Amino acid sequence: MREQIAFFVSIFPALWEGLIVSLKLSAGALILGFTIGLPMALARTYGKGIVKKIAIAYIETIRGTPMVVQLFIIYFGLPDLGILIDRIPAAIIALGINSSAYQAEYFRGAIQSIDSGQMMAAEALGMTKKQAVRHIILPQALRIVLPPWSNEVIYMVKYTSVAFLIAVPELMARGKMIISWTFKPLEVLFWVGVIYVIVLSIIAKIVDLVELKISIPGFQMSREDHY
């Protein structure tokens, strides 16, 4: 056991650097995914004609192809078109685009779960559709979406490990590197796993706190037990 701990201490600095890269990738991808995903959800829900069609095509194409393919297209494919992107931005873009399609569907689900009377009442007051979406629908939808959205955060932290395929030095890639100089795959992977578990439970806790903070009496089903 002592040895194990000593071993962990010796590899920790390298793993820590990897973890930081993983978290940066996750944060970047989640933000990008949100920035693209929310408009896509709105376009798919409220858009008409071509706008709606584009949103559906985008979402379904992204969801219908493996993430690795998307990553390789961006990192290995785009240079053929003269677009060169560094490893880390390439990984963030690929993960972010992938996430945007899933986030869009979470948002859309949340928007559709809101009673149609809310929009009607907002329009009856004289709000335009845009105002109603902004002031009435989204504040509710974003609260409803938080529990499924937090799953996306968890998935994302795990999915960043695919970035090691394009040699981004994230947690998994660091682990693989360490294995190659220590020849201790089992131990290294064990500690990589431990780090993932700890980080993910910290994130889950933070999400819980945020959820509690923005919750409204009787509004969020998931939080009803607090009242």
Added chain:
Amino acid sequence: MVEPILRIENLYKNFGDVEVLKGVSLTVEEGEVVVIIGPSGTGKSTLLRCINYLTVPDSGDIYFEGRKIEYKQDNLSIVRQKIGMVFQEFNLFNHLTALQNVAIGPSKVKKINKTKALELAEKELLRVGLQDKADHYPAELSGGQKQRVAIARALAMDPKILLFDEPTSALDPELTGEVLMVMKDLALDGMTMMVVSHEMGFAREVSDKIIFLEGGVVSEMGSPEKIFNNPDKERTLEFVSKITRLGPIDSSRGGSDI
């Protein structure tokens, strides 16, 4: 003659194959309380929603304050600001407190300054007797309180006419009285109101005119005395006595409570 505040001419509305409104015409004078009755599915809600174009009619004209509403050209937001609406299911904004529910219209639609909007909202809550519930969320209010907040929300826009779509039919019987009381006060204050309701006590006591809507048209229209006592059509009498019989609690309580 003064121009009626609302004039509906020959309104038609289909949903697919279902013809709902088949040429509805009616007028509402300023200060008048008009109660609309009629069987379920006959288009009462559709009629109300056509007035502020939440549902777009297929044909027919609506004149509001003497001006024809032009769906294509008019800024519907401005028309809707002057036409308040109260729904059967309240439709309070779930993420806002009672006070915020009332303030949001003035603040976001009329763009009046937030402090002023909140002050105004307080005044409107006072008017419906709910100043002490200002900080409660909809889920923390009873049905009757929710509906009174919804009325305050509509009032905060300073509407010229209020449309009520069965405002008490989602309420437990013991809660309808408080809502009807608020509505009666509004009527006494001179508010123009168009009320879809089968609260016969309210209709008898407060309304100036009762409209019997059936089969997509105004089947009969007249003063409460006439509609209750000697309507032109036998069918009207039959319907009125049916709903009065079906809602004995409503009609007796509606009459004595308010």
